[in-house]
Amino acid sequence: MTRYPDLDSLAVLLLVARKGSIGQAAEELGLSQPSVSRRMVALENAMRVQLLHRTRQGTVLTPTGRVVVDWASTLLEAADDFRRSVGALQAQSAVSVRAAVSMTIAEHHAPVWVARLHRTSPDYVVSMEVHNSREVADLVSSGAVDVGFVESPTVPKGLRRRRIGWDVLVLAVPPGHPWADRGEVTAAELAAVPLLVREPGSGTRETVEGALRRRGLTMTVGMTMASNTALKSAAMAGIGPVVLSELALHAELGSGQLVRVEVSDLPLRRPLSAVLRATERTPPGVTALLSVVGVRPDRPPRGPSAPRPSA
Amino acid sequence: MTRYPDLDSLAVLLLVARKGSIGQAAEELGLSQPSVSRRMVALENAMRVQLLHRTRQGTVLTPTGRVVVDWASTLLEAADDFRRSVGALQAQSAVSVRAAVSMTIAEHHAPVWVARLHRTSPDYVVSMEVHNSREVADLVSSGAVDVGFVESPTVPKGLRRRRIGWDVLVLAVPPGHPWADRGEVTAAELAAVPLLVREPGSGTRETVEGALRRRGLTMTVGMTMASNTALKSAAMAGIGPVVLSELALHAELGSGQLVRVEVSDLPLRRPLSAVLRATERTPPGVTALLSVVGVRPDRPPRGPSAPRPSA
DNA sequence: ACCGCGTCATGCACACAGCGTATGACGCGA
DNA sequence: TCGCGTCATACGCTGTGTGCATGACGCGGT
Numbered sequence: 025m026t027r028y029p030d031l032d033s034l035a036v037l038l039l040v041a042r043k044g045s046i047g048q049a050a051e052e053l054g055l056s057q058p059s060v061s062r063r064m065v066a067l068e069n070a071m072r073v074q075l076l077h078r079t080r081q082g083t084v085l086t087p088t089g090r091v092v093v094d095w096a097s098t099l100l101e102a103a104d105d106f107r108r109s110v111g112a113l114q115a116q117s118a119v120s121v122r123a124a125v126s127m128t129i130a131e132h133h134a135p136v137w138v139a140r141l142h143r144t145s146p147d148y149v150v151s152m153e154v155h156n157s158r159e160v161a162d163l164v165s166s167g168a169v170d171v172g173f174v175e176s177p178t179v180p181k182g183l184r185r186r187r188i189g190w191d192v193l194v195l196a197v198p199p200g201h202p203w204a205d206r207g208e209v210t211a212a213e214l215a216a217v218p219l220l221v222r223e224p225g226s227g228t229r230e231t232v233e234g235a236l237r238r239r240g241l242t243m244t245v246g247m248t249m250a251s252n253t254a255l256k257s258a259a260m261a262g263i264g265p266v267v268l269s270e271l272a273l274h275a276e277l278g279s280g281q282l283v284r285v286e287v288s289d290l291p292l293r294r295p296l297s298a299v300l301r302a303t304e305r306t307p308p309g310v311t312a313l314l315s316v317v318g319v320r321p322d323r324p325p326r327g328p329s330a331p332r333p334s335a
Numbered sequence: 336m337t338r339y340p341d342l343d344s345l346a347v348l349l350l351v352a353r354k355g356s357i358g359q360a361a362e363e364l365g366l367s368q369p370s371v372s373r374r375m376v377a378l379e380n381a382m383r384v385q386l387l388h389r390t391r392q393g394t395v396l397t398p399t400g401r402v403v404v405d406w407a408s409t410l411l412e413a414a415d416d417f418r419r420s421v422g423a424l425q426a427q428s429a430v431s432v433r434a435a436v437s438m439t440i441a442e443h444h445a446p447v448w449v450a451r452l453h454r455t456s457p458d459y460v461v462s463m464e465v466h467n468s469r470e471v472a473d474l475v476s477s478g479a480v481d482v483g484f485v486e487s488p489t490v491p492k493g494l495r496r497r498r499i500g501w502d503v504l505v506l507a508v509p510p511g512h513p514w515a516d517r518g519e520v521t522a523a524e525l526a527a528v529p530l531l532v533r534e535p536g537s538g539t540r541e542t543v544e545g546a547l548r549r550r551g552l553t554m555t556v557g558m559t560m561a562s563n564t565a566l567k568s569a570a571m572a573g574i575g576p577v578v579l580s581e582l583a584l585h586a587e588l589g590s591g592q593l594v595r596v597e598v599s600d601l602p603l604r605r606p607l608s609a610v611l612r613a614t615e616r617t618p619p620g621v622t623a624l625l626s627v628v629g630v631r632p633d634r635p636p637r638g639p640s641a642p643r644p645s646a
Numbered sequence: 647a648c649c650g651c652g653t654c655a656t657g658c659a660c661a662c663a664g665c666g667t668a669t670g671a672c673g674c675g676a
Numbered sequence: 677t678c679g680c681g682t683c684a685t686a687c688g689c690t691g692t693g694t695g696c697a698t699g700a701c702g703c704g705g706t
Contacts (some may be wrong), residue, residue, distance in 0.1 A: 028414050029421075043553035046654065056695050061654060063693085072425045079654050079701040082377040087438075088424055090562050091465050095417050097564060100344060101586065102413045103339050106406050108339075113399055115385045127398075131405040143590035153404050253403050253408055255352070259341070275412065279454035356685065367666050372683060374664085391673040391682050 031103050033067045034096040035061060037075065038043050043084045105139040112138055112152040119151040121309035122169040124142050126227055127192060129173045129296065131252065132271040133317075137305040140316040146311050157227050171175040171310045172299035173317075175227040179299050185321045186298040190259045191229060192270040193292035196282040198262050204283040211239045211290040220248025220255050232267050239290065256282070267292065342414050344378045345407040348386065348486040352404050352568060356393045400427040400580045416450040423449055423463040430462040432620035433480040434473040437538055439502060440484045440607065442563065444628075445583040449572035451627040459620050475610050482621045483610035484628075486538040497609040503581040504542060507593040509573050522550045522601040529557025531566050533622050542605045543578050550601065567593070578603065582584050 040049040040060065050060040067076050075089035085093060085196070112123075112134075121141075125134055138150055153169065160172040161180050179185045195214065197203045215236050221243070222229045246264040249255050252272045259266035260281055276282040298314055300306060305307050306314075343507075351360040351371065361371040379386050385575055386400035396404060423434075423445075436445055443465070454618050464480065471483040472491050490496045506525065508514045532554070533540045544554050557575040560566050563583045570577035571592055587593040611617060611624055617625075 028342035029418060031342065035339060042565070042568070045652090047652080057653090058655075058696085059694055062656095065655090071421050073421065078654060080700095082653065085562065087465055091438065091441045092424070093419060093562070094564060095420055095446055099413050099417045100339070102410050106410045107340060109406055110382050110384065110403060112401070120690090127402065130402045135406055140590060143592065154398055227555070251352070251396070251404070257353075279451060280369060281454065356681090358681080368682090369667085369684075370665055372685095375686090377663095389683060393682070 028173070029070075029072075029099075030067075032101060033063050035100055036063055037067060038097060038100065040064060040076070040083060041085050044084060046078075101139075105135045108138050108142055109135040110151075112150045114151070118149065121150045121171070121307075121313050123150060123171050123173065123313065124153045124155055124163040124169040125173040126157050126160055126175055127154060128175055128228060128252075128269050128272070130154045132269065133173070133296070137184055137313065137317050141313055145312050148312055150313065156290040160297060161329055162303060165187070170300075170307055171313065174299060175231070175294050176297075177295055179297065182302055183299050184302040186300070186314070187295055188298050188314075188317050188319050189291050189296045191296050193228065193267050193294070194270045194273050194277070195265055195267050195285045195287055195292070196259060196273050196277065197265045197285055198260055199280060199283055200262070201265070201283070203285045204266065206263075206285070207283075208286040208288050210239055210288055211236060213264045214265075214287055214290065215239075215241035215243060218264050220247050220249070220258050220264050221245060222252070222255065223248055227294070229269060232292070233293060234327055235290050339382070341378075342411060343373050343633075346376055346411055348378060349404055349408060349411070351375060351387070351394060352396050352400070353554075355391075374439065390457045401436040412450075416446045419449050420446040423461045424465070427461070429460065431459040432461045432482070432618075434482050434484065434624065435463060435464045435466055435474040436484040437468050437471055437486055438465060439486055439539060439563075439580050439583070441465045443486070443580065444607070448628050452543075452624055455627055456623050459623055463633050472610060475612060478612070480619055481611075482624065485608055485610055486605050487541070487608075488606055490608065493613055494610050495613040497611070497625070498606055499609050499621055499625075499628050499630050500607045501604050502607050502615060504539065504578050504605070505574055505584050505588070506596045506598055506603070507570060507584055507588065508596055509571055510594055511562065511573070512576070512593060512594070514576065514596045517596070519597040519599050521599055522547060522548050522552055525576075525598055525601065526550075526552035526554060529555050529575050531558050531560065531569050531575050532556060533563070533566065534559055538605070539579060543603070546601050546603060632635045 036053065039052060040046055042050045043052065046064065048061050050057045053060070057124070064076055071092070073088055073092065073210070074086050075092055076083050077086050077089075086174070120215065126141065134152060137210070138152075138172040141148055141150060153163065156174040157174040160174050161183060163185055164167045165180065173188070175191050177201040203209055219232070221232065236243050247258060249258065252268055255266050255268060256276055265280075265285070270277075273282060273284075277284050298317065298319060300310070347360065347364065350363060351357055354360045354363065357371050357375065358368040361368045364371070375387055382403070384399055384403065385397050386403055387394050387396050388400075431582070445463060449463075452461060464474065466474065468487040470486040471485050472494060474480045475483040475494055476491065486502050506520070507582055514520055525606060530543070532543065547554050558569060561567065563579055566577050566579060567584070567587055569575070571587070576596070577593075581588075583594075588595055609628065609630060611621070
């Protein structure tokens with residue numbers, strides 16, 4: 025089995041580096057000094073790299089160790105974001121902000137937002153539910169949640185909407201595909217081939233269908249899968265072209281595993297919106313969340329600025 | 336102890352999701368079916384979230400599970416990058432590309448490059464040593480490594496250089512600091528206050544010193560630390576202003592823990608360069624590495640394009 | 647010169663988590 | 677009704693991680 029690094033040990037390494045002493049790190053962790061000492065030995069053995077320089081006056085990082093610590097701290101930050109995001113799913117009590125989000129937003133934006141809110145206002149605890157766009161709107165209407173985030177262009181009556189950015193959909197094919205060299209196709213060509221798409225009701229799918237319908241075209245469904253990751257794998261395996269959020273395809277497009285193909289005469293983008301009850305005054309937690317998301321407190325004259333996918 | 340998620344279990348979860356069956360995932364992993372079953376139960380208990388829907392016909396993800404799987408896959412990608420980067424430090428045998436890099440590049444660029452090279456050309460194995468700029472040049476000259484990456488503006492004779500981008504240095508202070516509100520200071524003001532800097536010989540430090548010297552000024556050394564992370568912590572604690580690569584400060588500037596201050600009359604940037612032996616023909620592994628780094632095969636008419644800090 | 651303090655490493659015993667084997671419960675289809 | 681495939685549970689073992697006790701060593705005060 026491909027062994028992944030033990031994040032707990034990496035966290036201990038960071039603490040040892042910061043304290044400059046194995047014993048002091050152990051004390052802060054509530055562990056014994058020998059335990060931490062052996063953990064560091066085990067870590068060095070696993071990595072086959074000398075990380076620490078032990079002296080009688082304490083323990084300092086080797087040059088290699090400094091680099092590893094830096095890499096480890098970014099990895100641990102990613103793990104923290106993951107942990108906090110999962111924590112928001114637990115729908116527990118003592119929550120300051122109750123949010124409902126649609127799938128694409130949950131997958132790609134929510135972790136960034138939760139992390140940002142935690143860094144700027146650590147006191148707020150977010151609870152988050154994942155639903156499709158219609159359900160999100162219902163949850164906001166009924167008062168089950170305080171705020172919703174959706175990709176669909178319209179919202180029901182009684183709710184007000186704040187534009188928070190754009191989600192750009194991208195057509196992608198594997199490198200060998202005939203379209204890969206052309207780099208551009210027409211909407212009619214796109215409609216003619218079986219496409220890999222999400223299940224019915226998904227915002228991504230409806231956006232594509234709607235855009236084609238406005239051109240008088242109908243989407244040809246190739247294979248339906250309920251997960252973006254599965255769709256990407258299928259596309260890479262050459263099953264067919266796929267249309268997904270640019271954010272979902274970021275890694276694959278960057279590494280060349282998939283190639284972006286422009287659709288010349290089809291606007292494949294959709295607004296990302298926050299959804300709130302029109303009548304009510306927004307609670308402070310929601311305001312804080314909206315501000316880290318990129319929405320100014322009240323009806324601002326600011327253009328749409330897509331939030332960066334984070335580091 | 337703050338428990339981090341177990342990456343191995345997350346990897347198992349991804350496999351279960353892909354296979355649609357606990358037993359089949361177990362077989363692929365060379366584990367027993369009960370073992371994987373228990374692991375998934377443990378994972379769900381730890382997260383306090385229902386991830387899987389078990390039927391007699393197999394196991395599928397719950398909607399929540401799909402989101403968690405997506406988050407987990409990005410976390411695992413980060414972990415893979417970490418693992419590969421650490422692997423490159425092992426200086427083992429059977430290596431296709433031997434590189435030497437300076438600290439800032441090792442910390443912020445190298446993991447991205449290693450990951451990208453792995454995705455485009457998985458056969459190449461990179462070995463990497465971390466040294467300061469002068470040592471990197473020496474290692475290339477002597478033939479100990481095939482290619483070097485440095486931040487310094489000059490290279491010794493006998494070596495040729497390829498510009499691969501720019502590293503922008505940023506002056507940063509904590510939010511309470513008087514400079515934080517002003518947003519801009521002069522080079523003379525910067526030179527007058529004790530600065531948090533890296534140890535002598537560091538490229539970051541020399542760049543600042545050199546830029547000030549060209550203005551007829553001398554840097555005032557406040558506190559010297561051998562690690563960027565330590566410097567950031569010190570700056571956030573209010574010990575003093577710090578000048579570091581924009582990449583190193585990305586997270587802190589984004590979350591508002593540190594505030595960027597412009598230095599009006601001081602160009603705080605330095606070129607990132609690949610360093611090669613002038614006489615020799617470059618081996619194929621080096622060419623592949625340079626191409627993922629952003630250098631075209633041979634003397635291209637392309638402007639500098641800073642590579643993105645990765646996802 | 648010496649002794650105490652702080653540093654890290656090692657030896658030993660124990661607890662627990664994770665694993666495999668064996669077995670049970672259940673639904674689907676022949 | 678029976679066989680097959682699914683997942684869960686029970687039991688015993690092994691290995692890893694832990695704490696406690698102890699040892700080795702340098703530095704600095706007395």
